[in-house]
Amino acid sequence: MSIENVISRAIVRNFADKLENALRLDVAIVGGGPSALVAARDLSKAGLQVAIFERKLAPGGGTWGGGMLFNEVVVQQDALAILDDFGIGYRPIEDSPGYYTLDSVEMASGLIFGAVRSGAKIFNAVSVEDLVFKNGKINGLVINWTPVERLGMHVDPLTVIAEAVLDGTGHPSELMHLACDKAGIKLSTPTGKILGEKPMWVDSGEASTVENTREYYPGLFACGMSANNVNGGYRMGPIFGGMLMSGRKVAGLIAGKFQK
Numbered sequence: 001m002s003i004e005n006v007i008s009r010a011i012v013r014n015f016a017d018k019l020e021n022a023l024r025l026d027v028a029i030v031g032g033g034p035s036a037l038v039a040a041r042d043l044s045k046a047g048l049q050v051a052i053f054e055r056k057l058a059p060g061g062g063t064w065g066g067g068m069l070f071n072e073v074v075v076q077q078d079a080l081a082i083l084d085d086f087g088i089g090y091r092p093i094e095d096s097p098g099y100y101t102l103d104s105v106e107m108a109s110g111l112i113f114g115a116v117r118s119g120a121k122i123f124n125a126v127s128v129e130d131l132v133f134k135n136g137k138i139n140g141l142v143i144n145w146t147p148v149e150r151l152g153m154h155v156d157p158l159t160v161i162a163e164a165v166l167d168g169t170g171h172p173s174e175l176m177h178l179a180c181d182k183a184g185i186k187l188s189t190p191t192g193k194i195l196g197e198k199p200m201w202v203d204s205g206e207a208s209t210v211e212n213t214r215e216y217y218p219g220l221f222a223c224g225m226s227a228n229n230v231n232g233g234y235r236m237g238p239i240f241g242g243m244l245m246s247g248r249k250v251a252g253l254i255a256g257k258f259q260k
Protein backbone atom coordinates (compact mmCIF):
# COMPACT_ATOMS: atom_id res chain seq x y z
CA MET A 1 0.00 0.00 0.00
CA SER A 2 1.34 3.49 -0.80
CA ILE A 3 2.16 5.90 2.00
CA GLU A 4 -0.57 8.18 0.62
CA ASN A 5 -3.12 5.43 1.31
CA VAL A 6 -1.61 4.62 4.72
CA ILE A 7 -2.03 8.23 5.86
CA SER A 8 -5.57 8.62 4.57
CA ARG A 9 -6.76 5.24 5.86
CA ALA A 10 -5.29 5.84 9.34
CA ILE A 11 -7.03 9.21 9.59
CA VAL A 12 -10.38 7.94 8.35
CA ARG A 13 -10.35 4.85 10.60
CA ASN A 14 -9.21 6.64 13.74
CA PHE A 15 -11.62 9.51 13.31
CA ALA A 16 -14.48 7.09 12.64
CA ASP A 17 -13.57 5.19 15.84
CA LYS A 18 -13.41 8.41 17.83
CA LEU A 19 -16.77 9.62 16.58
CA GLU A 20 -18.44 6.22 16.97
CA ASN A 21 -17.28 6.09 20.60
CA ALA A 22 -18.78 9.53 21.16
CA LEU A 23 -22.24 8.68 19.83
CA ARG A 24 -23.25 7.59 23.33
CA LEU A 25 -21.79 9.76 26.09
CA ASP A 26 -22.15 10.40 29.78
CA VAL A 27 -21.72 14.13 29.20
CA ALA A 28 -21.98 16.03 25.91
CA ILE A 29 -20.50 19.53 26.16
CA VAL A 30 -21.31 22.23 23.65
CA GLY A 31 -18.61 24.85 23.15
CA GLY A 32 -14.94 24.65 24.00
CA GLY A 33 -14.49 27.85 26.00
CA PRO A 34 -12.59 28.04 29.30
CA SER A 35 -15.47 26.97 31.55
CA ALA A 36 -16.27 23.96 29.36
CA LEU A 37 -12.63 22.88 29.12
CA VAL A 38 -12.28 22.85 32.92
CA ALA A 39 -15.55 20.91 33.20
CA ALA A 40 -14.40 18.41 30.56
CA ARG A 41 -11.14 17.72 32.38
CA ASP A 42 -12.78 17.33 35.79
CA LEU A 43 -15.55 15.08 34.45
CA SER A 44 -13.07 12.87 32.60
CA LYS A 45 -10.92 12.62 35.71
CA ALA A 46 -14.09 11.53 37.54
CA GLY A 47 -14.28 8.58 35.13
CA LEU A 48 -17.10 9.84 32.89
CA GLN A 49 -17.15 9.63 29.12
CA VAL A 50 -17.07 13.20 27.85
CA ALA A 51 -16.86 14.99 24.51
CA ILE A 52 -16.83 18.66 23.55
CA PHE A 53 -18.39 19.81 20.27
CA GLU A 54 -16.87 23.13 19.21
CA ARG A 55 -18.04 25.19 16.25
CA LYS A 56 -14.71 26.80 15.51
CA LEU A 57 -11.54 25.16 14.20
CA ALA A 58 -9.67 26.17 17.36
CA PRO A 59 -11.25 25.46 20.76
CA GLY A 60 -10.56 27.96 23.54
CA GLY A 61 -13.47 30.33 22.97
CA GLY A 62 -12.88 33.89 24.12
CA THR A 63 -9.59 33.07 25.83
CA TRP A 64 -7.12 33.63 22.99
CA GLY A 65 -7.67 37.34 22.44
CA GLY A 66 -7.13 38.53 26.03
CA GLY A 67 -8.52 42.05 26.43
CA MET A 68 -9.05 43.87 23.12
CA LEU A 69 -6.47 41.57 21.48
CA PHE A 70 -3.81 42.37 24.11
CA ASN A 71 -3.09 38.71 24.80
CA GLU A 72 -3.03 38.82 28.60
CA VAL A 73 -5.89 38.02 30.98
CA VAL A 74 -6.46 38.39 34.71
CA VAL A 75 -7.50 35.81 37.31
CA GLN A 76 -8.14 36.11 41.01
CA GLN A 77 -6.62 34.11 43.85
CA ASP A 78 -9.59 31.72 44.18
CA ALA A 79 -8.95 30.26 40.72
CA LEU A 80 -5.22 29.62 41.03
CA ALA A 81 -5.68 26.00 42.12
CA ILE A 82 -7.39 25.27 38.79
CA LEU A 83 -4.54 26.86 36.82
CA ASP A 84 -2.10 24.79 38.90
CA ASP A 85 -4.00 21.60 38.02
CA PHE A 86 -3.49 22.39 34.33
CA GLY A 87 0.13 23.52 34.82
CA ILE A 88 -0.64 27.04 33.55
CA GLY A 89 1.61 29.83 34.86
CA TYR A 90 0.64 33.27 36.28
CA ARG A 91 2.23 36.34 37.87
CA PRO A 92 0.95 38.58 40.70
CA ILE A 93 -0.20 42.07 39.72
CA GLU A 94 1.87 44.65 41.59
CA ASP A 95 -0.14 46.74 44.10
CA SER A 96 -3.26 44.59 43.65
CA PRO A 97 -3.04 41.67 46.07
CA GLY A 98 -5.17 38.69 45.12
CA TYR A 99 -5.06 39.38 41.36
CA TYR A 100 -2.78 37.73 38.81
CA THR A 101 -2.09 38.07 35.11
CA LEU A 102 -1.29 35.36 32.59
CA ASP A 103 -0.62 34.90 28.90
CA SER A 104 -3.92 34.18 27.19
CA VAL A 105 -2.30 31.90 24.61
CA GLU A 106 -0.75 29.80 27.38
CA MET A 107 -4.13 29.69 29.08
CA ALA A 108 -6.07 28.62 25.97
CA SER A 109 -3.55 26.00 24.88
CA GLY A 110 -3.06 24.73 28.45
CA LEU A 111 -6.80 24.29 29.02
CA ILE A 112 -7.24 22.46 25.71
CA PHE A 113 -4.26 20.19 26.32
CA GLY A 114 -5.39 19.43 29.87
CA ALA A 115 -8.90 18.53 28.76
CA VAL A 116 -7.71 16.24 25.96
CA ARG A 117 -5.01 14.61 28.10
CA SER A 118 -7.60 13.78 30.75
CA GLY A 119 -9.47 11.68 28.18
CA ALA A 120 -12.12 14.14 26.94
CA LYS A 121 -12.57 14.11 23.18
CA ILE A 122 -12.87 17.41 21.31
CA PHE A 123 -14.68 17.53 17.98
CA ASN A 124 -13.74 20.84 16.41
CA ALA A 125 -15.44 22.48 13.43
CA VAL A 126 -18.65 20.77 14.56
CA SER A 127 -21.75 22.85 15.30
CA VAL A 128 -24.60 21.78 17.52
CA GLU A 129 -27.80 22.70 15.72
CA ASP A 130 -30.44 21.06 17.91
CA LEU A 131 -31.20 19.05 21.05
CA VAL A 132 -32.55 15.53 21.46
CA PHE A 133 -35.64 15.92 23.66
CA LYS A 134 -37.35 12.65 24.66
CA ASN A 135 -39.82 11.82 27.41
CA GLY A 136 -39.50 15.21 29.08
CA LYS A 137 -35.72 15.08 29.33
CA ILE A 138 -32.83 16.45 27.30
CA ASN A 139 -31.12 13.35 25.90
CA GLY A 140 -28.45 14.54 23.51
CA LEU A 141 -27.34 16.72 20.62
CA VAL A 142 -27.85 17.11 16.91
CA ILE A 143 -24.53 17.86 15.20
CA ASN A 144 -23.30 18.90 11.80
CA TRP A 145 -20.08 20.23 10.28
CA THR A 146 -19.60 23.96 10.72
CA PRO A 147 -18.86 24.42 6.98
CA VAL A 148 -22.23 22.78 6.24
CA GLU A 149 -23.88 25.25 8.63
CA ARG A 150 -21.94 28.24 7.28
CA LEU A 151 -22.63 27.45 3.62
CA GLY A 152 -26.28 26.69 4.33
CA MET A 153 -25.94 23.28 2.65
CA HIS A 154 -29.02 21.08 2.81
CA VAL A 155 -27.34 18.16 4.63
CA ASP A 156 -28.97 16.13 7.39
CA PRO A 157 -27.14 15.99 10.72
CA LEU A 158 -26.03 13.13 12.99
CA THR A 159 -27.11 12.58 16.59
CA VAL A 160 -25.26 12.08 19.87
CA ILE A 161 -27.05 10.60 22.90
CA ALA A 162 -25.95 11.75 26.36
CA GLU A 163 -27.09 11.43 29.96
CA ALA A 164 -26.22 15.07 30.61
CA VAL A 165 -25.83 18.00 28.22
CA LEU A 166 -23.80 21.08 29.15
CA ASP A 167 -24.36 24.45 27.49
CA GLY A 168 -20.92 26.08 27.37
CA THR A 169 -21.75 28.25 24.36
CA GLY A 170 -20.85 31.53 26.06
CA HIS A 171 -22.81 34.77 25.68
CA PRO A 172 -25.50 33.43 23.26
CA SER A 173 -26.58 30.44 25.44
CA GLU A 174 -27.46 28.61 22.24
CA LEU A 175 -28.74 25.39 23.81
CA MET A 176 -30.92 27.25 26.28
CA HIS A 177 -32.48 29.15 23.37
CA LEU A 178 -33.14 25.88 21.55
CA ALA A 179 -34.66 24.46 24.73
CA CYS A 180 -37.00 27.44 25.16
CA ASP A 181 -37.82 28.28 21.55
CA LYS A 182 -37.95 24.82 19.97
CA ALA A 183 -38.66 22.35 22.77
CA GLY A 184 -40.96 24.80 24.62
CA ILE A 185 -39.17 24.06 27.87
CA LYS A 186 -39.62 26.20 30.98
CA LEU A 187 -36.15 26.76 32.46
CA SER A 188 -35.67 26.99 36.22
CA THR A 189 -35.28 30.79 36.16
CA PRO A 190 -37.70 33.30 37.74
CA THR A 191 -39.58 33.67 34.43
CA GLY A 192 -38.94 30.24 32.96
CA LYS A 193 -37.11 32.00 30.13
CA ILE A 194 -33.61 33.37 29.51
CA LEU A 195 -33.24 36.54 31.58
CA GLY A 196 -30.37 37.97 29.48
CA GLU A 197 -26.96 39.33 30.30
CA LYS A 198 -26.60 42.73 32.01
CA PRO A 199 -23.85 45.36 31.37
CA MET A 200 -20.35 45.37 32.87
CA TRP A 201 -19.91 44.98 36.66
CA VAL A 202 -16.82 42.89 37.27
CA ASP A 203 -17.24 41.74 40.91
CA SER A 204 -20.91 40.97 40.54
CA GLY A 205 -20.44 39.18 37.19
CA GLU A 206 -17.62 37.03 38.51
CA ALA A 207 -19.68 35.92 41.51
CA SER A 208 -22.92 35.39 39.56
CA THR A 209 -21.17 33.34 36.86
CA VAL A 210 -20.44 30.72 39.50
CA GLU A 211 -23.80 31.13 41.31
CA ASN A 212 -25.74 30.78 38.04
CA THR A 213 -23.89 27.59 37.08
CA ARG A 214 -26.37 24.71 37.53
CA GLU A 215 -28.98 22.42 35.97
CA TYR A 216 -31.78 24.46 34.32
CA TYR A 217 -33.90 21.55 33.15
CA PRO A 218 -33.55 17.81 33.69
CA GLY A 219 -30.41 16.81 31.83
CA LEU A 220 -29.52 20.36 30.74
CA PHE A 221 -26.78 22.27 32.59
CA ALA A 222 -25.14 25.65 31.87
CA CYS A 223 -21.69 26.96 32.74
CA GLY A 224 -19.64 30.10 32.10
CA MET A 225 -21.14 33.08 30.31
CA SER A 226 -24.05 30.96 29.12
CA ALA A 227 -25.15 30.37 32.73
CA ASN A 228 -24.70 34.06 33.51
CA ASN A 229 -26.79 35.07 30.50
CA VAL A 230 -29.57 32.60 31.33
CA ASN A 231 -29.96 33.89 34.85
CA GLY A 232 -29.40 37.61 34.18
CA GLY A 233 -25.87 38.22 35.52
CA TYR A 234 -23.55 41.13 34.74
CA ARG A 235 -20.67 40.81 32.27
CA MET A 236 -17.09 41.01 33.50
CA GLY A 237 -14.64 41.29 30.58
CA PRO A 238 -11.17 39.73 30.53
CA ILE A 239 -11.03 38.33 34.05
CA PHE A 240 -11.39 34.55 33.93
CA GLY A 241 -11.50 33.19 37.49
CA GLY A 242 -15.29 32.97 37.40
CA MET A 243 -15.20 30.96 34.16
CA LEU A 244 -12.68 28.47 35.55
CA MET A 245 -14.59 28.08 38.84
CA SER A 246 -17.87 27.70 36.95
CA GLY A 247 -16.38 24.78 35.00
CA ARG A 248 -15.24 23.13 38.21
CA LYS A 249 -18.62 23.68 39.87
CA VAL A 250 -20.68 22.22 37.02
CA ALA A 251 -18.39 19.19 36.79
CA GLY A 252 -19.04 18.54 40.49
CA LEU A 253 -22.81 18.90 40.03
CA ILE A 254 -22.90 16.55 37.04
CA ALA A 255 -20.53 13.99 38.58
CA GLY A 256 -22.72 14.04 41.71
CA LYS A 257 -25.75 13.03 39.61
CA PHE A 258 -23.89 10.01 38.29
CA GLN A 259 -22.97 8.90 41.80
CA LYS A 260 -26.62 8.75 42.90
Ligand code: 48F
Pocket residue numbers: 030031032033034035036053054055056059060061062063126127128129168169170171174223224225226236237238239240243
Ligand atom coordinates in the same frame (compact mmCIF):
# COMPACT_ATOMS: atom_id res chain seq x y z
O1 48F B 1 -17.60 32.21 25.13
P1 48F B 1 -16.65 31.14 25.46
O2 48F B 1 -15.22 31.49 25.64
O3 48F B 1 -17.20 30.33 26.75
P2 48F B 1 -17.13 30.61 28.32
O4 48F B 1 -16.47 29.44 28.94
O5 48F B 1 -16.12 31.83 28.51
C1 48F B 1 -16.48 33.16 28.30
C2 48F B 1 -15.23 33.98 28.10
O6 48F B 1 -14.47 33.52 27.03
C3 48F B 1 -15.49 35.46 27.90
C4 48F B 1 -15.83 36.16 29.14
C5 48F B 1 -14.85 36.08 30.27
O7 48F B 1 -14.76 37.28 30.81
O8 48F B 1 -16.83 36.76 29.22
O9 48F B 1 -16.48 35.65 26.91
O10 48F B 1 -18.47 31.01 28.78
O11 48F B 1 -16.72 29.98 24.36
C6 48F B 1 -17.94 29.47 23.90
C7 48F B 1 -17.61 28.53 22.74
O12 48F B 1 -18.80 27.89 22.34
C8 48F B 1 -18.76 27.72 20.92
C9 48F B 1 -18.09 28.99 20.43
O13 48F B 1 -17.53 28.81 19.14
C10 48F B 1 -17.05 29.25 21.50
O14 48F B 1 -15.80 28.68 21.19
N1 48F B 1 -20.14 27.54 20.46
C11 48F B 1 -21.17 28.42 20.57
N2 48F B 1 -22.29 27.91 20.06
C12 48F B 1 -21.97 26.65 19.60
C13 48F B 1 -20.61 26.43 19.85
C14 48F B 1 -22.71 25.62 18.93
N3 48F B 1 -24.02 25.75 18.65
N4 48F B 1 -22.06 24.48 18.59
C15 48F B 1 -20.75 24.32 18.88
N5 48F B 1 -20.00 25.29 19.50
